[in-house]
Amino acid sequence: MDLAEERISSMEDVLNTEKSKLEEATKRITFLSRKLDDLENRLRRSNLRVVNLPEKVENPDAVAFLEKWLCETLGRSIFPTPPIIERAHRLPGRQNTDRPRVMIMKFLNFQDVVRVMRTARQKGRVMYGDQEIKFFPDLSAEVLRQRRRFNDIKQRLRSLNLRYGIVYPAKLRVTVNGQTREFENPSDAEKFLQGIQNTGEL
Structure with missing residues (x-):
């Protein structure tokens, strides 16, 4: 009986040790996941999502189109000179749907992101033709x-x-x-x- 109890006690010790290791590993994974998500959002900080912009209006040069359009639409008082957009692209997806694909633009200067968001909010509605355009931060999936x-x-x-x-x-x-x-x-x-x-x- 003593031998059986000793074996049970030993197994309980092993289980408790493994449980502690698992809990520690889980905490570590959670911590690293949060750090990774934070890093991803920092990298996206200078990005904006443009929703409902009609397909192909940006062709052939999306960057040049957006720099000019933002000045004209939001006003020269906001952008006396065009903002510098490093790159811009549509998200992958089918083009034959009724809804235009989202456009993502990356600004050189984060303050231009702030200006666009603030001005769009103050204007209430930003239009391209008869389409209402929305701007959103480019955030991680989490x-x-x-x-x-x-x-x-x-x-x-x-x-x-x-x-x-x-x-x-x-x-x-x-x-x-x-x-x-x-x-x-x-x-x-x-x-x-x-x-x-x-x-x-x-």
């Missing part, structure tokens, strides 16, 4: 996944005409009656919204 968690609550906020925004990397910022709150997960935002609806603060 950050986009985290942001999509807030899609349902954002729809409710829009229906209530409440101001909101997404703070990098994936926090929801909500402004109600002049007061701003930030949420890292949708459940907290849901509780907050439910609370102010119940108390009649809206």
Whole structure:
């Protein structure tokens, strides 16, 4: 009996050791994944996604087209001289769909990214012909996944005409009656919204 107990105890020690190693390896993988994702987003920092720009309007030189179009559309007061775009391309995909492929442009100067986003937001609508053009940061798949968690609550906020925004990397910022709150997960935002609806603060 003593020998059996000794063997069981020894096996438990081995299992506990292996469990600790697995937990440590899992933590390490999580840490490295976050570092890799952070690096990817830093590399994308000077990129912008252009959504709904009609196909082929940029031909034959996408960079030259975008530099000129941004000046004309956003205004010479914003870009007295054309911004320097290092490269631009459409995302791969079929061209025979009703929706144009997304265009990605990489700026030399990050401040030009800020100017484009800020000016587009202030204008409300940026048009190319009869098409409304949207600009978005070029984020990693993981950050986009985290942001999509807030899609349902954002729809409710829009229906209530409440101001909101997404703070990098994936926090929801909500402004109600002049007061701003930030949420890292949708459940907290849901509780907050439910609370102010119940108390009649809206």
